[in-house]
Amino acid sequence: MTADQFCTFTLAGQHFGIIVDDVQEVIRHRPGSRVPLAPAAVVGLMNLRGRIVPVIDLRTRLALPPQPAGAEPFNVVVRTKDGPKALVVDDIGDVLTLDEGTFEPTPGTVRGPAGELVRGAHKLADRLLLILDVPKVLTYAPAAAG
Incomplete structure (x- = not known):
């Protein structure tokens, strides 16, 4: 069995992780310049x-x-082929090394953004760690006309 390392963080009380090799750095959030007509995210x-x-x-x-x-x-x-992108998260957790034996793919019954953007979950002793599919997270629809 192989093991992967994950950078973990929380969003709205839920625990998420991304492969640590995709992470360039973690910094305090700082306000940026708004982009007109950009997608809401x-x-x-x-x-x-x-x-x-x-x-x-x-x-x-x-x-x-x-x-x-x-x-x-x-x-x-995070590092991408197009250069770095910053993901806003609530709080930073630890870097965890997890065995693939604790991983389960996202069930087909999970719908909406989570079903599309979460690859699966690692079962930890006290919680589930939802693993994000970073390339899918970074692919977003254009802003809705309103």
């Missing part, structure tokens, strides 16, 4: 040491309620 652009990085709100992307006022979120900056 793209909350702006930020300057990260001279690079312009899109910032994606995972709560919006997963159809979760917005963060409470005054919350101090984090950005998980």
Whole structure:
């Protein structure tokens, strides 16, 4: 059996993880510049040491309620072939090394954004760790005309 390492974080009280090799860095969230006509999940652009990085709100992307006022979120900056992208998360957890034997694919009964964006879950002693499919998370529909 093989083991993978996951960067873990929380969103609306739920525990999520992404493969640590996809993570460039974790930083405190900082306000970015809003982008007109961008999809709702793209909350702006930020300057990260001279690079312009899109910032994606995972709560919006997963159809979760917005963060409470005054919350101090984090950005998980992920590597992509198109350059870094920042994912806004509520809080950062640990890096966990998990055996593939604890992993189960997402059941077909899970619908909506979670069914599309979660690859599956690792069964931990006290909770489930939902594993995000980062390429799918970063593929979003254009903003709705309104």
